[in-house]
């Protein structure tokens with residue numbers, strides 16, 4: 834069993850795509866164990882995007898992710914990181930395959946609707962940036 838951190842970015846919230854995105858993750862068989870609509874602070878954004886510091890798009894990234902509410906989520910399941918990334922699609926909406934979230938709803942690289950952890954280690958690190966342990970629930974998924 835693995836956990837992953839997913840976040841509907843400000844463009845996804847603005848476009849009313851939270852429900853569509855959550856539905857796709859549920860249908861895949863992943864289990865939601867934490868979720869909240871929140872405003873990302875600059876401190877959280879810097880921690881979250883630490884690996885991109887120094888890149889040309891870094892400043893834009895911080896400005897965008899703190900520009901409005903995001904829908905932060907923790908999902909779990911077998912191979913949750915890979916399963917979620919498969920549903921999300923490639924970073925650039927134009928390159929993402931139809932049928933994926935970005936392929937169906939995004940055109941841009943900056944405004945690509947959703948973040949998904951790219952490894953087990955990053956998932957655990959990112960969950961720690963956005964959630965307290967007390968905000969996550971544990972329950973049996975029988976089907």
Ligand code: CMP
Pocket residue numbers: 885890894924942943944945947948949
């Ligand atoms: P995400 O994978 O969620 O996290 C890093 C983000 O940087 C990525 O989504 C894109 O939204 C954004 N980004 C902007 N420009 C680029 C780029 N040239 N290459 C990769 N990511 C980029």
